[in-house]
Amino acid sequence: MRTDILRQASPFGLTQHNSNCGVLAAAASGLSDFILGKGADVDRVLGTCHINPELLQQPTMSLELTNYCKVLEEAARQSACDNFGLLYGRQFKPQSLGLIGYIGLCSETAERALQNVVNAFPFHQHNTLTRLVDKGDHYRLDYQVRHGGILSKRQDAELTLGMILNLLRHALGKSWNPREVHFEHPRPEQWHEHCKIFDAPVYFDQPYNSMLIVKSSLQRAMPERDATLLMVMQDAIRRLNSESLSPQSLVDSARSGVRRALLHGEPVLDELADKMGMSPASLQRRLREQNLSFTTLVDKVRCEMATHYLQQQQLPISEMALLLGYSEASAFSRAFRRWFGVSPRQWRQASQH
Known part of the structure; x- marks a missing residue:
């Protein structure tokens, strides 16, 4: 299994010295195909948001966070798919998330996967709050983009919580569900789809984008756990940020x-x-x-x-x-x-x- 993961990880360029200027391009894996599948013009969407499509093929390259959030909103608008981020996140496999995905997959348990992903997230995506708040019998996972130039970020929020949901379901099974899901943005027209995908009550107009996760459900081992490979991935994601992890401009x-x-x-x-x-x-x-x-x-x-x-x-x-x-x-x-x-x-x- 370890050899398989290393083979899959090889495109992530562990020997490269690219600097992360916003968010690693792995967060947009398969985006072009998904936009196309929703009936929108890929070149027009990417061009409007000043994104070079070649970057999306190189997971350790990076995108400006403003452009990344904008391309998700623009894709939703041009495809007339209001729940674009939600649906894009639903099909996002942890392996497609690049280094941050493998940090979760190689962790010992689902709980450690959640903790390791939260700890590594600042290296994956800048200008973002990600934290685990201990609430006794459950954790509250908070996520919030804190870039001063980004106002519209609904699609990113729904995508990101969907990615984390898929990582946990990888270990806990497809029927696993959080206790509650919270989003900062107002309730969209097709909000019932959110409840269906997360299989949990979903609340809008909340202080943070959050998932409430019962601790007792997180003790199961991760199928591909590998302590050595975990250290390699953690070191790689830090090195990609060694020259650029700095405060907001x-x-x-x-x-x-x-x-x-x-x-x-x-x-x-x-x-x-x-x-x-x-x-x-x-x-x-x-x-x-x-x-x-x-x-x-x-x-x-x-x-x-x-x-x-x-x-x-x-x-x-x-x-x-x-x-x-x-x-x-x-x-x-x-x-x-x-x-x-x-x-x-x-x-x-x-x-x-």
Whole structure:
């Protein structure tokens, strides 16, 4: 069995020294074929998201996380398959996940597989929270993309929890199911499909993307457990990140800070700089190096968030001003007309056609 896994792992380039700039391309294994199977134009989807299709054939190469999340959303849109990420994840075998998949497969038990995958995930995908929270008789596995430039990430969330589900079912059987599944995004129209695939209650509009996993179900041994190969895979994924595992870029960190601040009103330069461990002058200087001012950054973040909120049909336009840090709705309307030349209501109506 070990020889078989090593043979399968050989394309992962354990002797390469590529650096991971966002997410290892193994996370998109088979994506082109799946897009094609859903009736969308692969070249158009990948081209819109600035993804070189050749990268998808090389699991230890990497994609920008913004492009990766965008390509899943774009594939869902162009294929008219609203549950694209969910269905893509359902057919995703652990072996196709590259190094992170084999780290799970080579672990001693299902519990250790879960722990090892969570510990290695920062090397597989940057700017992401992945953690196991001990809740007594069960674990809560939390997953959340924390990149300041990514607003739409529903498809990625459903795909990722589906991948982890498949890894656990590899050891525990196809009928195994979590206690509950949680998603950050609003409930989609075809939400019953989520309940069917996870075979568990699924809740939406939650703080994190999570799975509640009963501990007693995790004691079964992994079929391909191999302690030596596990060490090889863990070392390989660390080496792919040795030159690039670093904090978010300054602009992305500032964007994230602005988004959080908007929930409490108008962002303040001094407060943001303090939270980033910088002086206001240093932050302004670093932003200028990227051809940005603090005011422009706030405006850009508001504009992106406004279009994101308007696409959530269940969210009343009257509530968006506060979510964007405006003290009154008229200020939001003026800003929106400046950005797009139409009112928020007109923009939402046009986007529905």
